[in-house]
Amino acid sequence: QVQLVESGGGLVQAGGSLRVSCAASGSIFSIAAMGWYRQAPGRQREWVAVITSGGTTNYAHSVKGRFTISRDNAKNTVSLQMNSLKPEDTAVYYCHSAPSYVKWFGGHDYYWGQGTQVTVSS
Numbered sequence: 163q164v165q166l167v168e169s170g171g172g173l174v175q176a177g178g179s180l181r182v183s184c185a186a187s188g189s190i191f192s193i194a195a196m197g198w199y200r201q202a203p204g205r206q207r208e209w210v211a212v213i214t215s216g217g218t219t220n221y222a223h224s225v226k227g228r229f230t231i232s233r234d235n236a237k238n239t240v241s242l243q244m245n246s247l248k249p250e251d252t253a254v255y256y257c258h259s260a261p262s263y264v265k266w267f268g269g270h271d272y273y274w275g276q277g278t279q280v281t282v283s284s
Contacts, residue, residue: 164188164273166257171278174247182278183241184257193259195266196240197231200253207269210255211242214263247282255280
């Protein structure tokens with residue numbers, strides 16, 4: 163199995179930056195796609211960014227140009243650099259991994275971290 167632990171997050175003013183990271187352990191070979199979802203109270207969980215084992219990235223339209231996802235294979239981590247943050251970015255951010263790119267977007271299965279809170283003040 164795979165274990166995912168997020169770090170980072172916090173409180174920042176609009177226009178500021180934060181970086182969240184996710185460390186994976188266990189059966190790392192089973193991970194083909196790894197990235198981030200987020201969920202605010204009363205809102206549907208939405209995907210934010212994903213990176214594949216081959217380095218392909220994809221971003222939700224709402225964060226494209228502001229967020230950057232990256233990986234550190236030596237440390238088995240992925241990070242999300244969040245710039246130009248907006249109040250609507252406020253949410254709990256969850257690390258998610260899956261054995262394929264397509265399965266990653268399913269959202270209901272495979273592996274999830276515990277979540278880290280990101281709060282952006284206006």
